[in-house]
Amino acid sequence: MDEFELINTYFVPLSSSESQFLKNDGGVFKPKSNLEYVVSTDTIIESIHFKGDESPDMIAKKALRTNLSDLAAM
Numbered sequence: 001m002d003e004f005e006l007i008n009t010y011f012v013p014l015s016s017s018e019s020q021f022l023k024n025d026g027g028v029f030k031p032k033s034n035l036e037y038v039v040s041t042d043t044i045i046e047s048i049h050f051k052g053d054e055s056p057d058m059i060a061k062k063a064l065r066t067n068l069s070d071l072a073a074m
Contacts, residue, residue: 025070038074040067 001009007022015022026040044063046052054062 026067026074038071040070042066042070 012022017028025042026038029037029039031037042063044050044059044066050059050062
């Protein structure tokens with residue numbers, strides 16, 4: 001069973017609209033009835049998503065672009 005089969009079989013049935021039914025790397029948190037916080041939690045890993053010789057600024061920009069892209073897709 002791969003990651004997506006595991007999520008779809010066991011976790012999606014327990015999820016709600018606030019979690020975007022686990023279809024995105026983010027969710028909506030509602031601490032009060034008149035507030036909504038949208039959270040995205042993508043990670044980037046050295047040697048997978050970037051080489052490792054980039055500046056901290058470039059790595060931060062990549063992380064920001066990745067998470068903003070997820071928010072836009074929601």
